[in-house]
Amino acid sequence: MWVLHKTGLLVLVLVLMVLGSNAAPEGCGLPERLTKPHLRKVLEVRWVLVQAFADYPAGVELVSRLNSSLLEVDLKDDNETVQFTERNTVSGMCLIFRGNLSAPDPETSNHTLLLLSSVQEFDSKVSPYDDQGRADVYQSCPECLTMVYHGVFEGTPGRMLLIYRSEGKHLDVEQLKAARSANAQTAECLKFNILSQFNYDGIAEFCLDKKEEEKEASDGR
Ligand SMILES: *[C@@H]1O[C@H](CO)[C@@H](O)[C@H](O)[C@H]1NC(C)=O
Ligand SMILES: *[C@@H]1O[C@H](CO)[C@@H](O)[C@H](O)[C@H]1NC(C)=O
Ligand SMILES: *[C@@H]1O[C@H](CO)[C@@H](O)[C@H](O)[C@H]1NC(C)=O
Ligand SMILES: *[C@@H]1O[C@H](CO)[C@@H](O)[C@H](O)[C@H]1NC(C)=O
Numbered sequence: 001m002w003v004l005h006k007t008g009l010l011v012l013v014l015v016l017m018v019l020g021s022n023a024a025p026e027g028c029g030l031p032e033r034l035t036k037p038h039l040r041k042v043l044e045v046r047w048v049l050v051q052a053f054a055d056y057p058a059g060v061e062l063v064s065r066l067n068s069s070l071l072e073v074d075l076k077d078d079n080e081t082v083q084f085t086e087r088n089t090v091s092g093m094c095l096i097f098r099g100n101l102s103a104p105d106p107e108t109s110n111h112t113l114l115l116l117s118s119v120q121e122f123d124s125k126v127s128p129y130d131d132q133g134r135a136d137v138y139q140s141c142p143e144c145l146t147m148v149y150h151g152v153f154e155g156t157p158g159r160m161l162l163i164y165r166s167e168g169k170h171l172d173v174e175q176l177k178a179a180r181s182a183n184a185q186t187a188e189c190l191k192f193n194i195l196s197q198f199n200y201d202g203i204a205e206f207c208l209d210k211k212e213e214e215k216e217a218s219d220g221r
Helices: 003-021 037-044 056-064 173-189 210-220
Strands: 046-054 066-075 081-090 093-100 113-122 127-128 134-139 144-153 156-166 193-199
Touching: 037 066, 037 134, 046 056, 046 173, 056 066, 056 156, 056 193, 066 156, 156 173, 173 193
Parallel strands: none
Antiparallel strands: 046 066, 046 156, 046 193, 066 081, 081 093, 093 113, 113 127, 113 134, 134 144, 144 156
């Protein structure tokens, strides 16, 4: 009887949690989509990519060659523009994207973020980068971030499904493994290619430039 009672309570709590979220979940197991007023929750955190999927050929190849990816997003002083840095290690080499995003009002666009301008840096060579990026950002827990990124990659429209954990929470291998198949189900439901996927191995190093490594080393002292 006591056990039954407890189970009933748990169900009630779960129902209240679902009713209490302020936006309808978007299906396929995606968590709540972040709207502009809640965007602050994901800023100033180093997000470590733990799992990723793509639905276009070059993206499918990219996820199979990716070793690590680190994302940082910060709000600029105007409180409108979001600045981002994405540091990837692909086949052991650094590929960095930096740029600006806007958080549009719903009258303009229902995506969470739109790419304004960006550059890519590969093998120390910097070049402009424009993939007409649009990102939808979702969050199911404070240390979780899920993003669906829409872009046009060398002429081909495509999407990536990016699943992040905040740095420090990204090394719980058992927890990540447990979430893996649910994430793959979400990916399949959203029509991503699930035959090729990135799973962070918990070991691969991040691409960080020397200056920052030195700064961190001196901060740590
Ligand atoms: C940006 O937001 C912060 C905190 O909400 C506020 O203190 C600051 O005045 C705002 N700045 C501008 C330019 O609106
Ligand atoms: C990067 O990932 C690829 C594909 O999983 C792997 O073959 C390669 O050894 C990794 N390289 C490094 C430096 O970790
Ligand atoms: C981001 O915007 C700032 C101006 O606010 C500009 O100086 C910078 O070059 C932009 N970054 C990129 C990568 O376009
Ligand atoms: C965003 O969604 C709202 C509500 O569904 C809709 O009224 C609005 O037209 C949408 N905005 C755009 C730019 O599609």
